[in-house]
Amino acid sequence: MKSKIKALCITTMLSGMALSPLPATAQELLIGLATAQTGNLAPYDQPSLKGLEMAVEEINATGGIAGKFPIKLIIKDTRSDAAQTALAAQELIDQGVNIMITPCDADPSIAAGQITQAAQIPTFSFCATTPTMPIAVGDYMFGNYPADNVQAAVLANHAIEQGYKRAYILKSPDSAYTLKLPEYFATSFKAKGGEIVGEGTFSMGQQDFGAEVTKIKALNPAPDVIMTAAYEPDFPAFIRQLRSAGVDTPILGSDGIDSPTTFGLGKLVEGVVFTAAGFATEGSPLAKFNAKYKQRTGQEPDTNYIANGYDLGKVIEAAVTKADGIEPTAIRNAIASLEKVPGVTGPITYVGTQGMPLRSVALVRIKDGGRELVSQGVPAAADVPAP
Amino acid sequence: MDMFLQQLVNALSLGGTYALLALGLAVVFSIMGLINFAHGELMTAAGYGLIFSLLLGVPFALALPAAVVVAILLAVLMERVAFRSVRGASGTTLLLTSFAVSAIIRVLFQNFISARPMAVRIPMALSGTIEIAGLHLGIIQAISILVTIAMLVGLNLFLHRTVLGRAMRAAAEDFAIVRLMGIRANAVVATAFAISGLLAGVAGVLWVAQRGSVDPLMGFLPVLKAFIAAIIGGLGSLSGAVAGGFLLGFTEVFLQAFLPESLLSYRDAFAIILVIAVLLYAPQGLLARRTVVKL
Amino acid sequence: MLLSLNPLPEAILDVRGLKVAYGPVEALKGIDLSVRKGQIVTLLGANGAGKSSTLNAIVGLIGKKAGNILFKGRDVASLSPERIVRMGMTLTPEGRRIFPSLSVDEHLLLGGAAHSSRSSIREVREDMLERFPILRERLHQKAGSLSGGEQQMLAIARSMMSSPELLLMDEPSLGLAPQVVDLIFDLIIGLRDRGLTILLVEQNVSLSLEVADYGYVMANGRIVLSGTADELRNSTEVQGAYLGA
Numbered sequence: 071m072k073s074k075i076k077a078l079c080i081t082t083m084l085s086g087m088a089l090s091p092l093p094a095t096a097q098e099l100l101i102g103l104a105t106a107q108t109g110n111l112a113p114y115d116q117p118s119l120k121g122l123e124m125a126v127e128e129i130n131a132t133g134g135i136a137g138k139f140p141i142k143l144i145i146k147d148t149r150s151d152a153a154q155t156a157l158a159a160q161e162l163i164d165q166g167v168n169i170m171i172t173p174c175d176a177d178p179s180i181a182a183g184q185i186t187q188a189a190q191i192p193t194f195s196f197c198a199t200t201p202t203m204p205i206a207v208g209d210y211m212f213g214n215y216p217a218d219n220v221q222a223a224v225l226a227n228h229a230i231e232q233g234y235k236r237a238y239i240l241k242s243p244d245s246a247y248t249l250k251l252p253e254y255f256a257t258s259f260k261a262k263g264g265e266i267v268g269e270g271t272f273s274m275g276q277q278d279f280g281a282e283v284t285k286i287k288a289l290n291p292a293p294d295v296i297m298t299a300a301y302e303p304d305f306p307a308f309i310r311q312l313r314s315a316g317v318d319t320p321i322l323g324s325d326g327i328d329s330p331t332t333f334g335l336g337k338l339v340e341g342v343v344f345t346a347a348g349f350a351t352e353g354s355p356l357a358k359f360n361a362k363y364k365q366r367t368g369q370e371p372d373t374n375y376i377a378n379g380y381d382l383g384k385v386i387e388a389a390v391t392k393a394d395g396i397e398p399t400a401i402r403n404a405i406a407s408l409e410k411v412p413g414v415t416g417p418i419t420y421v422g423t424q425g426m427p428l429r430s431v432a433l434v435r436i437k438d439g440g441r442e443l444v445s446q447g448v449p450a451a452a453d454v455p456a457p
Numbered sequence: 458m459d460m461f462l463q464q465l466v467n468a469l470s471l472g473g474t475y476a477l478l479a480l481g482l483a484v485v486f487s488i489m490g491l492i493n494f495a496h497g498e499l500m501t502a503a504g505y506g507l508i509f510s511l512l513l514g515v516p517f518a519l520a521l522p523a524a525v526v527v528a529i530l531l532a533v534l535m536e537r538v539a540f541r542s543v544r545g546a547s548g549t550t551l552l553l554t555s556f557a558v559s560a561i562i563r564v565l566f567q568n569f570i571s572a573r574p575m576a577v578r579i580p581m582a583l584s585g586t587i588e589i590a591g592l593h594l595g596i597i598q599a600i601s602i603l604v605t606i607a608m609l610v611g612l613n614l615f616l617h618r619t620v621l622g623r624a625m626r627a628a629a630e631d632f633a634i635v636r637l638m639g640i641r642a643n644a645v646v647a648t649a650f651a652i653s654g655l656l657a658g659v660a661g662v663l664w665v666a667q668r669g670s671v672d673p674l675m676g677f678l679p680v681l682k683a684f685i686a687a688i689i690g691g692l693g694s695l696s697g698a699v700a701g702g703f704l705l706g707f708t709e710v711f712l713q714a715f716l717p718e719s720l721l722s723y724r725d726a727f728a729i730i731l732v733i734a735v736l737l738y739a740p741q742g743l744l745a746r747r748t749v750v751k752l
Numbered sequence: 753m754l755l756s757l758n759p760l761p762e763a764i765l766d767v768r769g770l771k772v773a774y775g776p777v778e779a780l781k782g783i784d785l786s787v788r789k790g791q792i793v794t795l796l797g798a799n800g801a802g803k804s805s806t807l808n809a810i811v812g813l814i815g816k817k818a819g820n821i822l823f824k825g826r827d828v829a830s831l832s833p834e835r836i837v838r839m840g841m842t843l844t845p846e847g848r849r850i851f852p853s854l855s856v857d858e859h860l861l862l863g864g865a866a867h868s869s870r871s872s873i874r875e876v877r878e879d880m881l882e883r884f885p886i887l888r889e890r891l892h893q894k895a896g897s898l899s900g901g902e903q904q905m906l907a908i909a910r911s912m913m914s915s916p917e918l919l920l921m922d923e924p925s926l927g928l929a930p931q932v933v934d935l936i937f938d939l940i941i942g943l944r945d946r947g948l949t950i951l952l953v954e955q956n957v958s959l960s961l962e963v964a965d966y967g968y969v970m971a972n973g974r975i976v977l978s979g980t981a982d983e984l985r986n987s988t989e990v991q992g993a994y995l996g997a
Contacts (some may be wrong), residue, residue, distance in 0.1 A: 108564050110674055112572035243722045271721040275678040277668050280467030280598065281713035287593075288460055302574045303668035303675065310667065314586050314595035331670035334576035338584055373573065620865050623858050630851045633813055637845070639837035639866030639914055 099139045099396045101126075101386070102146070102162030103171045104182050105196060109150025114174035117372075118196040118379035119145070122171070124363065125383020135390045152178040159185045167191060168396045169386060174375070176200035176246055183207030192402035194385075197347075197378055199325075200246045201457035204425025210402050213426040214382050216325070218251040218299075219457055221345040223449040224431045225322050226258030228343060229295055234320075236267040238286060238293035240300060240308070244274040251299035251324050257455040259297075267293050272300065277307035283315045293319055301326030306335055313338050330372050333439060342436045347374045348415030349432035349443050359414040374415065381413035385420075385427075416446070424457075463592055464714045470598045472706020473605030474660050476699045478683030479690065480612070481656035483698035486687070487629035488649040489544060491551040495535060495559035496683065497676020499654050500661030501566060503528040504671030507662060508575050517580055525658035531562075532654025533647055544646065559676075566673035574672035577665055601663045608659055609699060612652065616695075621648050629693065689735050691742025700743055705732075761789045763822075764918050764949050765810070765841070770819035770829075772802075772809050779805045781973040782819070787918065787966075792940065792950045794960040794981070796994060797970035803953040804846055806970070807920045810951075811843040812836045823918070838866050842914050846922035846953075848907040852896030856887050859895055859906055863913025873913075880909040883942075901932035908939065918949045925956050937963055957994040961985045 103122075105115040126141045134140035144165060146158035155178035159170060163185065170186045170193040172179040179195035180203060186193040187208040194214045195203060201217035229237060239256055242248040256266050268289055270282045286296070296319050300308055305327045312319075323344035332339055350357040356377055363371045371377065388411045390396060393404040410417040416430035433444040478496065485493050506527030510520035539558045543550050579597075587594045616622040621644065628635045628645050636642050664679060665671055686705045690697025708731055712724045720727075735743065765787040772780040780802050787793045795803050808814045810821055812833035821829045828836050836842075850859065860880060864873035881888040884905050890898060895906055904924060911919055924940070925933040933956065941963055944950055954960035961967060967984045969977035977989055984990045 108567050108572075112567055113574065113672065116572045269718055271718075271724065273725055275675075276709075277664070278467070278471045278709070280470060281464055281710045284460060284463045284467060285714065302670055302672065306669035307667050310584055310597070310669065311595060314584060314598070315593045316586055329574065329576070329670075331574050331576040331668075334578050335669055336578075336581055338581075620862070623854065623862050624865065627851045627854055627858075627862055630853065631849050633833070634845060634849045634851070635862070636813070636833040637811065637837055637842055638863050638910070639834050639842075640862070641834045642832065 097134075097139050097396065099135060099141045099169070099386075099390060100144060100165070100167040101141060101169045101171060102144050102159070102165065102167030102191075104146055104148050104155050104158035104162060104178075105171060105173045106150040106178075107145075107147040109148075111148075111150040111173045111175055111178070114197055114375055117375040118174060118382070120367075121363075121376040121379025121381075122196075122383050123379075124366065124376075125380045125387075129383065129387055135387050136394070139390055139396055141386075148173060148178060150178070152181040155179075156181040156185055158182070163189045163191060168398050169194070169401060171196060171382070172198075174198055176203040176206075179203055179211070180206050183211045186210060190402070191398045192389075192405055194382060196382065197375055200250065201424075201426050205457065209406070209425070211425055212405055212420065214385070215378060215427075216345070216347055216429055216431045217426040217457070218247060218324075219254045219455050220426075220428075220449060221324055221431055222251050222254030223258050223453040223455065224345055224433055224445075225297060225324070225343075226255050226262060226264070227449060227453060228433055228444065229259055229297070229322060230262045230264060232295070232320075234264065234294035236265050236291060236293045236295075238268045238270065238289065238296045238319075239266060240270040240272060240282070240296060240298035242272045242274050242300065242304070247324075247326070248274065248299045248301075252297055254455045255297050255322075258453065261455075267291065272304060272308070274300075274304055277303050279304075279308045279311040282308075283311045283317065286312065286319075287315055287317050295320050295322060297322040299324040299326060302329060302331050306331055309335065309338055309342070325374070328374060328434070333436070336439060339436050340438075343444060344434055344436075346432040346434050347378050347429070349434060349441070349446055351443060355412070355414040377414050381411075381415055381418060384413050385411050385418055459591055460714075464710055466592060466594060466598070466602075467714075468707040468710035469703075470601050470706075471710055472703035473602055474663055474679070474702075475682055475686045475706045476702030477605055477608055477656045477660040477663075478679055479686035479698035479702040480609075480695060481653035481660070482680075482683050482687045483690070483693060483695050484625070484649050484656070485653045487693040487695065488625060488632070488646060489540070489551070490548055490693075491540060491555060492684065492692070493535075493540075493558075493653065494552070494555040494680060494684075495562060496653065496657055497678075497680030498559055498562040498566075499528045499532050499657035499676070500664060500679060501671060501673060501676040502531045502562075503658040503661030504577070504665040504675065505566070505570060505575075506658075507665060508577055508671055511578065521662055524662050525655060528658030528661060529651050529654035532650040532657065536647055536650040540650075541643075541646070563673055563676075570673065572673065574670040574675075576670050579666050579669055583666060597663070597666050600666075604659060604663065608656065612656075612695075615652075621645070625649060625652075629695075685729075685732055687742075689732055689742055691739075691745030694742065694744045697742055697744030704735075704743075761791070763787060764789045764824060765951065766820075766822040767806075767810065768820040768822070770806065770809055770817060770821065772805050772814055772817045779973055780809065780817075783970075783973075783975055785968050785975060785978070787949060787951050789949055790944070790947060791965040792944050792952055792963055794952045794954060794964040794967040795970060796954075796957055796960070796967055796984075796990070798993075801970040802973040803970055804922055805973075807843055807922050807951070807953055811841060811920055813843070834866075837914055837916075840915075840917040841920070842911045842916045842918075843920040843922065844907050844911040844924060846926065848900075848903045850895040850898075850903050850906055850910070852894065854895055855892050856895055856898070856906060857891045859910045860887075860913055863910035866914050876913055876915055880912060883939075884909050901928050901935065904928060904932075904936060905939070908936075912943070916948070918951065919943070920951045920953075922953045923955060924952075925954060925959070933959070957990070958985075961990075 106112045148155040159182035170191050172182045172195045174197040176198045179198050187210045194212045197215040199218045201219050204211040239252040241252040321342045325345050328346050348356045360371045389404040393400040408420045419428040430448050432446040435442045435444050503524040506524035510523040543554050585596050624640045686701035687698045690701030708728050763786040767785045770783040809817050860877045867873045961981045964981040968975050
C-alpha cells in the first residue's frame with residue numbers, strides 16, 4: 071500500500087510538470103501545446119519543443135513578436151494518446167490560446183484538429199508528415215514538415231537518376247508514415263519507368279527480419295535498390311540482418327533514420343541515402359543554429375526536429391507579424407499566405423498549398439560514417455504523387 | 458529446402474528470445490501469482506546498463522555482464538519496493554501494481570535518461586555472418602541461439618540441483634509448505650525475481666544487439682509477446698513458457714515466410730488466431746499445471 | 753474441568769489467549785493450552801471447531817493473531833514460519849500437501865534445508881530412509897505417483913527432516929485405509945518414544961486418545977475440556993460426543 075501511494079505521488083508530480091496557466095495580458099500571444107512529453111511520440115515532440123522554446127526565448131528577449139506580442143507557451147502532456155490530445159486541446163482552448171500545436175503524428179493531430187477547427191484556432195502539427203492530415207481536418211490545420219509524398223518524390227527521382235530499374239519496397243501497415251511513404255515512392259518510381267519487383271511487410275518494434283531477409287535474398291531477378299520508411303528500431307535491425315545475410319543491395323530511407331543509432335551502425339549503413347528536413351552545410355543557417363544550440367544547452371543537437379521546432383517559432387513570428395494582431399482567424403489567414411519564410415532548415419511556403427508546407431528536402435548519403443549532401447531542394451510539383 | 462532450413466534457423470533465434478522472456482514471466486508467476494508487466498522495463502534497464510557501461514569506458518565484453526547485472530538488481534529492487542508489500546494480494550492488485558511499476562519506470566527513463574533512442578555501438582565483428590552448409594547465420598543470431606540454449610540448460614540445472622532451485626519448484630506448487638521447511642519465503646521470492654531479471658537482462662542484451670539502440674519504451678512489445686507465449690504454454694508452467702515462446706516464434710517466422718504477399722499485413726492477426734485456437738483446444742494452455750498460490 | 757495429578761515434565765509449548773479472525777469471523781476466541789516435553793497431546797473437536805487454525809497459528813502460517821505462543825520459553829507469535837521451524841517446531845499439514853512433481857528424495861533434501869551442514873542432512877536422510885524403507889524404494893519417483901499412505905509417510909519424513917523437537921500433526925490418518933492408519937499410529941508412537949513431542953489433531957478420537965498422554969477438546973473456537981487421555985476417555989462428554997457410547 072505504502073509503495074502504491076509513493077507511485078501515485080511520482081506520477082502526479084510528473085504530470086504536474088505541465089505549466090499552470092497565468093492570466094494573459096491583452097497582447098500576449100498564447101500558444102497551447104497539446105504534445106507528448108511521455109509515450110511513443112515523446113522522442114519527436116520533446117526535441118521539437120526544445121527548438122520552439124529556444125525560438126520563443128529569442129523572440130521574447132526582443133519584447134515579443136514585432137516588439138509587441140510576447141509569447142507564452144502553455145504545455146500539456148498528452149502521453150502520446152489521441153484521446154488525451156483532444157482533451158488537452160479542449161482545455162487549452164478554454165484557456166484562450168491563440169495558436170495550438172499538436173504532436174508529431176497525424177492521428178492525435180487530427181483528433182485535436184477536429185476541436186480546434188470548430189473553435190477556429192490555427193493549429194500546427196509539430197512534425198506529422200501525412201499529406202492528407204490538413205485535408206482531413208480543414209483550413210485551420212497546418213503541417214510543419216516536408217510531407218511523405220514530397221520525400222517519396224525526391225527519393226524516386228534519385229533512384230531513377232542512379233539508373234535503378236527494379237526496386238523492392240518494405241513497408242509496415244502499423245503507421246501512415248511507414249505504409250504510405252513507400253507506396254508514394256512506388257507510384258513515383260513506376261511513373262518514371264521503374265519496376266517494383268516485390269513488397270515486404272514488417273510489424274513495428276518486432277525487429278526480427280530474418281524471414282523477410284531470407285525472402286529478399288531469394289528474389290530473382292534481384293532488385294537494384296530497396297526502399298523503406300522503417301526507422302528505429304526496425305531500420306537498424308533490418309539493415310543489420312540484411313547485410314549479415316550477405317545482401318548488399320543499395321538502400322533508400324526516409325528522414326526517420328536520421329539518428330545517432332543509424333550512424334552508430336558504422337560500415338553497415340555506408341552508402342545509404344535518405345531524405346532529411348535540412349542539411350547543415352558549412353556556413354548555412356542550420357549549421358549556425360546547431361552551433362548556437364550547442365552553445366546554449368551544452369548538448370549536441372542530435373536530431374533535425376530541434377531545428378524544425380525552432381522554425382515553427384519563425385513561422386508563427388512571420389504570421390503574427392503579417393496579421394499584426396493575435397486574433398486567431400487573422401493569424402490563420404496570415405499563415406496561409408506565407409511565402410518563403412526564412413527558416414534555418416530552408417525557406418518555408420504555405421501559400422498555394424493545402425496546409426502541408428512546401429519546404430526543401432535534403433537528400434543525404436552516409437559516407438565514411440558522416441553525412442554527405444546529395445541534393446537539396448523542392449521537387450517539381452508534377453513529380454509529387456497526389457496525397 | 459535451403460530456404461526452409463534458413464527460415465527454421467530464423468524461427469529458432471526469434472523463438473529463443475521469446476522463450477527467455479516468457480520464462481522470466483513464468484518464474485515469477487509460478488511463485489507469487491504475479492504477471493509482471495514491468496518485465497519489459499528490465500530489458501530496457503539492461504540496455505541502458507550496456508550504454509552507460511560503455512560510456513564509462515568498460516570494455517564491451519565486460520559491459521555485457523554488467524548490463525545483465527543491472528537488470529537483476531532492478532528486478533530485485535522492484536520486488537523489495539513494490540511487490541513485497543502486496544504479496545499474497547489478489548491477482549488484480551498484483552497486476553495493477555505491475556502496470557504502475559512499469560509506467561513509472563518508463564516515465565523515469567523518458568524524463569531522466571532520454572526520450573530519444575540512444576545508440577549502442579555494437580562491435581562490427583558481431584555483424585558478420587557464419588556460413589554453415591549453405592545456411593547464412595548472422596553472428597548475433599547464432600549467439601542468441603547458443604545463449605538461449607545455455608540459459609535453458611543452466612536454469613534447468615539450477616532448478617534441479619540446488620536447494621533454492623528445488624525450493625522454487627516446490628514453492629510453485631505449495632509455497633506455505635516450503636516455509637515449513639525453514640526456507641525463507643523472502644529468499645525464494647527474491648531469487649525468482651533475480652532469475653527473471655537475469656533472463657530479461659540476457660534477452661534485453663540480445664534484443665539491443667539486434668536493434669543497435671535503447672529507447673525507454675522498447676520493453677513493451679517483447680513483453681507482450683512473452684505474455685502471449687506464456688499464456689499459450691500455460692501460465693506458471695516453466696516448460697510451457699519455453700514451448701510457448703518457440704511456438705510463437707515459429708508461427709511468426711513461418712507466417713512471414715510463406716503467407717502470400719497480399720495477406721502479409723495480417724500476419725499478426727493470423728498469429729493471434731492461432732493462439733486463440735490453441736486456447737480453445739486447451740484453455741489452460743498447452744502444458745498447464747495446477748498451481749497453488751498461497752503464502 | 754478435570755485436573756491431572758501426575759508429576760509433570762516441563763512445558764515445551766505454552767499457548768495463552770490465542771485469537772485468530774478471518775475477516776469478521778473469529779475462528780479462535782482465546783485458546784490456552786500447553787504441551788509438555790516428550791508427550792503426545794491431542795486436540796479433539798468437531799469439524800470447524802478451530803483445530804487446524806490452532807496448529808496453523810502456532811506454527812506461524814497465520815500471521816495475524818493475538819495472544820502469546822511460548823515455544824521453549826520464547827514468544828514466537830510474531831515470527832514467520834521459517835523462523836519457527838528453525839527453532840525446532842514444524843507441522844505435518846492436513847491433506848499431506850506433498851509436491852507432486854518433485855521426487856521423494858527432493859522432498860527429503862528440501863525438508864532438511866534448515867540444517868547448516870550437508871553431512872547432517874545426509875545423516876538425517878539416512879535415518880529417515882531406515883525408518884521408512886518404502887521411501888528408499890521410491891526415492892527417485894515423483895511424489896505425485898505415490899499411494900496415499902506413502903504420501904503421508906513422505907509428509908511425516910519431510911517434517912522430520914528438520915529435526916524438530918515439537919511436531920504438530922494435522923489429521924495424519926485422513927483418507928487412509930485402516931491398516932495404513934495403524935501403521936501411521938505405530939509410527940507416531942515410535943517417534944514419541946524417541947523423545948519427540950507431538951501435538952496431534954485427529955478425527956479418529958479413540959485411536960488418538962489411545963496414544964496420547966493428554967488431550968484438549970475444542971468447540972467453536974474455544975477449549976471446552978482438557979485432561980489426561982484416560983480422564984477424557986472416561987468423561988461422559990467425550991464419550992457422548994465422539995466415542996459413540
